[in-house]
Amino acid sequence: MSAWEAEVEWIQESESTVCMTLGNEIVKFGGRYTDREGYLSSLDEAFRESKHLMNVHDLNAFTPQGIQIQVDIVQTPVLKLFSKEVKFSWDKHAHWRQYDLVADAWCELQHPNQPISTKNVIKPIKKKTLLQKHVAWHTKMPVNLYIEAIEKFKTNWTVGLSPSTINENAKRQT
Numbered sequence: 664m665s666a667w668e669a670e671v672e673w674i675q676e677s678e679s680t681v682c683m684t685l686g687n688e689i690v691k692f693g694g695r696y697t698d699r700e701g702y703l704s705s706l707d708e709a710f711r712e713s714k715h716l717m718n719v720h721d722l723n724a725f726t727p728q729g730i731q732i733q734v735d736i737v738q739t740p741v742l743k744l745f746s747k748e749v750k751f752s753w754d755k756h757a758h759w760r761q762y763d764l765v766a767d768a769w770c771e772l773q774h775p776n777q778p779i780s781t782k783n784v785i786k787p788i789k790k791k792t793l794l795q796k797h798v799a800w801h802t803k804m805p806v807n808l809y810i811e812a813i814e815k816f817k818t819n820w821t822v823g824l825s826p827s828t829i830n831e832n833a834k835r836q837t
Contacts, residue, residue: 666743669742670742673741675732675737675794676697676737676739677736678697678735678740679695679705679706679708679709679732679733680710680735681693681709681712681775683729684730685727685729693713694708696708706732706817707812709786713800713802717802723806724803731800732799732801733797734797734799735795737792737796738791738792739790739791739792740765740769740789742762742765743761744763770786770787770788771786771788773785774789
């Protein structure tokens, strides 16, 4: 077995799914969206579809049928392909990085500066890690809270902060 070092980075992204509900049960899945326009943009796409479905099916907080948006926050291990950011012609103000997914067969040492032993085990790197599955929005909430619920979810999942970090910060402020 041979080993070599590589810096693995974790990209955090969201995947949002529109779900049709009857009571508390999901009866049908609608569109599934990814962050193709930036982090947490999947939620915006899912909300647009949900608003359209609400109008088409005449749904509101009092109908037995409803819609909810489930958001999965996932982290994916990647390797940087280039050391510098790439500037693409279609967006003159944004810089992009290109990454390659870490293969399923990759492993990491628990303590990289020590030899492999029973106290320094090798563990496989997962392809994706689910941080949270969350219902970010649903038709059963009051209409005046729709945008607030989405904005609150986005604030709680700002890159670099997890909900537990935000909860700890909120506790310290009160």
